[in-house]
Amino acid sequence: MSHPLIDRLFDEYGYAQVSAGNHDEFVKTAGMNVLFFPGEPSTTKDATDVAVVLPELVSFFEGQLNAGVVTDTYGDGKDLKRHYGFSAFPSLVFVRDGEYVGAITRIQDWAEYIEKISGLLDAAPKRPPGFKIPVVHA
8 A cells, every 4th residue: 555645644754654563562652652544545535634634633632642554454454453443444543551542433523533532532441342243143
């Protein structure tokens, strides 16, 4: 996966590129870590929109967010998506000191981002949601 707006997150902002190999180290960084899962930019609606908004959010929260990007949608990204239990791309997953705090999926209005992230900064860690498997009765 490559798109200029996502590449900019590494080249201009210095965000970490997160994979299975460095995930644990990244999320255990002190403070609130946000993992950006863009999905495949050519087919994921809003992926590039969130890529533009993320640096603005990091700036707004003045050093309270440490951002990383999971770019391998079908390999490590698929495994990490399953680990965090979100269902749609793009997603921002919030992890404090290695513990899951919450996620925001798809593009949001600015005020919603501010409200949700402010709440997550104060929220207690919790277990990531699991995927729901429908039960079929015969």
